[in-house]
Amino acid sequence: MKLVAKNVDKDGEGYVNLVPENTEDMWHVYNLVSEGDYVSCSTIRKVQTESSTGSSNSYRVRTTLTICVEGIDFDTQACVLRLKGRNIEENKYVKTGAYHTLDVELNRKFGLRKPKWDSIALERVDLACDLTQHADVAAVVMQEGIAHVCLITSNMTIVRAKIDQVIPRKRKGSVSQHEKGLARFYDSIMQAILRHVNFDVVKCIILASPGFVKDQLMNYMVQQAVKTDNKTIIDNKSMFVLVHSSSGFKHSLREVLTDPAVISRISDTKAAREVKALESFWAMLQTDPSRAFYGKKHVLAASEAQAIETLLISDKLFRCQNITERKEYVSLVETVRDANGDVKIFSSLHISGEQLEQLTGVAAILRFPMPELEDEEESDDSDQNN
Amino acid sequence: MHKYQQESKKIGKQSFAYAWVLDETGEERERGITMDVGQSKFETSTKAITLLDAPGHKDFIPNMIIGATQADVALLVDATRGEFETGFDSGGQTREHALLLRSLDRFNEIVNKISVFLKQAGFKETVTCVPCSGLSGENIVTKPKAEGLSNWYTGPTLVEVIDNFKCPERPVDKPLRFSVNDIFKNIGSGFSISGHMETGMVSVGDKVLVLPRNEPAVIKGIQADDANITHAFAGDQVCLSLSGIDQQNLAIGDIVCSLAYPVPTTTCFQAHIVVFQIKMPITNGMSVVLHQQSLVEPAVITKLVAQLNRSSGEVIKKKPRCLIKNTSAIVQITTQRPICVELHKDVKQLGRVMLRVDGTTIAAGLVTKIV
Numbered sequence: 001m002k003l004v005a006k007n008v009d010k011d012g013e014g015y016v017n018l019v020p021e022n023t024e025d026m027w028h029v030y031n032l033v034s035e036g037d038y039v040s041c042s043t044i045r046k047v048q049t050e051s052s053t054g055s056s057n058s059y060r061v062r063t064t065l066t067i068c069v070e071g072i073d074f075d076t077q078a079c080v081l082r083l084k085g086r087n088i089e090e091n092k093y094v095k096t097g098a099y100h101t102l103d104v105e106l107n108r109k110f111g112l113r114k115p116k117w118d119s120i121a122l123e124r125v126d127l128a129c130d131l132t133q134h135a136d137v138a139a140v141v142m143q144e145g146i147a148h149v150c151l152i153t154s155n156m157t158i159v160r161a162k163i164d165q166v167i168p169r170k171r172k173g174s175v176s177q178h179e180k181g182l183a184r185f186y187d188s189i190m191q192a193i194l195r196h197v198n199f200d201v202v203k204c205i206i207l208a209s210p211g212f213v214k215d216q217l218m219n220y221m222v223q224q225a226v227k228t229d230n231k232t233i234i235d236n237k238s239m240f241v242l243v244h245s246s247s248g249f250k251h252s253l254r255e256v257l258t259d260p261a262v263i264s265r266i267s268d269t270k271a272a273r274e275v276k277a278l279e280s281f282w283a284m285l286q287t288d289p290s291r292a293f294y295g296k297k298h299v300l301a302a303s304e305a306q307a308i309e310t311l312l313i314s315d316k317l318f319r320c321q322n323i324t325e326r327k328e329y330v331s332l333v334e335t336v337r338d339a340n341g342d343v344k345i346f347s348s349l350h351i352s353g354e355q356l357e358q359l360t361g362v363a364a365i366l367r368f369p370m371p372e373l374e375d376e377e378e379s380d381d382s383d384q385n386n
Numbered sequence: 387m388h389k390y391q392q393e394s395k396k397i398g399k400q401s402f403a404y405a406w407v408l409d410e411t412g413e414e415r416e417r418g419i420t421m422d423v424g425q426s427k428f429e430t431s432t433k434a435i436t437l438l439d440a441p442g443h444k445d446f447i448p449n450m451i452i453g454a455t456q457a458d459v460a461l462l463v464d465a466t467r468g469e470f471e472t473g474f475d476s477g478g479q480t481r482e483h484a485l486l487l488r489s490l491d492r493f494n495e496i497v498n499k500i501s502v503f504l505k506q507a508g509f510k511e512t513v514t515c516v517p518c519s520g521l522s523g524e525n526i527v528t529k530p531k532a533e534g535l536s537n538w539y540t541g542p543t544l545v546e547v548i549d550n551f552k553c554p555e556r557p558v559d560k561p562l563r564f565s566v567n568d569i570f571k572n573i574g575s576g577f578s579i580s581g582h583m584e585t586g587m588v589s590v591g592d593k594v595l596v597l598p599r600n601e602p603a604v605i606k607g608i609q610a611d612d613a614n615i616t617h618a619f620a621g622d623q624v625c626l627s628l629s630g631i632d633q634q635n636l637a638i639g640d641i642v643c644s645l646a647y648p649v650p651t652t653t654c655f656q657a658h659i660v661v662f663q664i665k666m667p668i669t670n671g672m673s674v675v676l677h678q679q680s681l682v683e684p685a686v687i688t689k690l691v692a693q694l695n696r697s698s699g700e701v702i703k704k705k706p707r708c709l710i711k712n713t714s715a716i717v718q719i720t721t722q723r724p725i726c727v728e729l730h731k732d733v734k735q736l737g738r739v740m741l742r743v744d745g746t747t748i749a750a751g752l753v754t755k756i757v
Contacts, residue, residue, distance in 0.1 A: 143448075145638075166638060168570035169422055169580075175411050177570050210445035210745065211421060212413060246745030247448070249684040251673040255744055282666040285708050294669070294707070358671020358686060374707070 001025040001128040004109055008117050015113035016125055020106055023079035024153045027349065028128035029104055030074040030081050032112060032121055035321050039083055040066035041102050041110035047093045063093050065100055066111075076158060076349065080104075118330045120318055120345070137271075138197040139206040139256060140189060142213055143248030144182070149192045150253065151202075154270040156349040159250060160196035163188045186220040190233075193221075199236045204265045208245035208256045218242060241265055253351045254278075274352040277312055277344045281363050290369035295360045298373050303332055306339040307366040314361040316348040329362075336364075422449045447747070451740060452567060452680045556620040561647035562586035562594065563728075563736060564626065565679040566640045569633065576606065577633050579642070580625040581680065584735040586644065587619045588626070594642050596631065598651040598724040603631035603642075639681025641726040641736070649736065651724040652756045656691060657739055659751030660714050667708040668717075668748065676721060677740040683725055685741075689718035716754065727753050 001020055008014030015038075020026055033039060043065055048058040067085035074081050081104040090096040104110055114121065137152045142163075149161040165188065167181035197205060207214040218240060225233035243259040245252040256262060257275045284292040293302055302308050317329045333343050346353040356363060414421050424439040567581040588594070592605045607627040608618050618624045626642070643649045661668060668687060676685040693706040694714045709715050719739070730737030730752035737753040 166569045169568040170411050178411060247675050249675060251684060286667045355671055355673060359669055
């Protein structure tokens, strides 16, 4: 993302102008915009005119509109962000108060004005404009009959293809059906990899599975590539990393990202760091349950006692439409930081983020045990799970 | 058999010649391990036995579970230390009997160790241990002749033990439930499914319902051992050929049931689980792999309802924050896609679930409530 202009005054009111450059930036924008913000952006509007005789004709014009955002819609598959709202700056095509839906487009400047920029939002802008953070990895997790082809960027895990096929089991005296089924399965995975993975962009391609599925797939791909003279696979053979996972379901990515072989290849991406943080939370919960807490109520209480060493929080909580609630979370993050605590904001599109969300979205590892928290009845977890 | 010996010799794995009888895929033979369940039949004087050869390797435990859920009796052969733990975590489901064999030396020592372990794991009925050798055939069908063994062992042979097994109760009078374990093409047209008759009976020409996708179908034929039969009863391992249904609309783990009494489908149910030795505690939102009969499905533990006393079943704590190892609890489990489950008190076979994370079994449970 490119930052074109930024003007935020002391009270936090102001605007930034940004140019999103890739799909990941769309995710950042999605996390920045909240209801009530003003977004101005070039867009296409269908305009209808009525002549004096009563005949109407319509045509499309490109114009710049500023809307007050009422609805935010993000499509994770296509990475398209749509903002719905009322126009606030009248021009010759569109009246004030008319509804319009903006598509935030790649490589086109847009302006975002907020009545209050908090620290989380400003941090997000910096993060989005930091080019060194980019690291793309493709991963295929599979087991016999099931495979997920995923792209992992620093803030998103996107399932590009899901393959679910029935492979007949071996039967007495006939294994040909089993072997044919396997070949068909490997072929579908290979086609999915070729279609969805851009070999120029990704750092490596992780093949993960229990047993020997990964080795068999690799063999199959090399054989096929030699047969069909497929240069993409032959030239990039060294990019494939084979690691173990316990199953072919999407949540196995968590295991994959903690594998030492993968860590050394992708160094320190956000995805791997998040997985690690969550793992240490669970480890703490096992060894010393009075130093690990989750749920808003417990974490807030721990924060008041300045007990939080590491705060794990899902970015979904900052996207909530309720402004007071968002403020609560922002101040939680700020208090923890002021007390020299470590704050890890999880992307809800990652596997680890999904799991944290299931865990009420916020969790904390404490500096010292607070057994008194444990005894409190968790009465309000029903409204946290929404 | 001679052929296997020759071929295995060729790739330098002569000792695997017997294993090749059931390990038929190239991959299994090359690597010398069983990866998926193999099937064979034999008859003793009182019973017709279906033998399932299940894999022992850690990564193929899911396949072993699928095999184990179909079995009445477990035959544990030559188990090394590591295999116990993984094997028995899941073995607790199959139970009924476990028959342990061990090479002739060290027999007593091993027997002691295993009996203690099995009692802990909750095997209620007695475990029988028989020393024998698969390679030389010692003490399998005939009484041992070798000096070393006949001197001290006077118990029954392996086949005698199998002959004396009490047949588990077959719920034939309950509505039909058949769990799909494999889907494959027939030699002619159409396709077949193989699996295990859990309860009830089925005849050729019956109209059935395949859940959770709710597809009706007609039974065109029933095969057991490549022979056509007209009826199949609870406990049988059979292949059903179906018509009136597309192969795409079937998946492994589906349940074939009677039209009048369909099996309940749900995405959310409560289970009474027993937590095994686990590294990480179970919390809300933990993603697990759910095993139930042949079904393998990703699931999430969405709520920890109550922690229970292991022996008395009393509620210790409502809504616990986490479950640590060796505890017992009621939890709520949610799957993405609907699955077929029954309350454990209604149909035992479909009311048992197993939860696995990172390749280890973390808990086994009984379905107590369908939400």
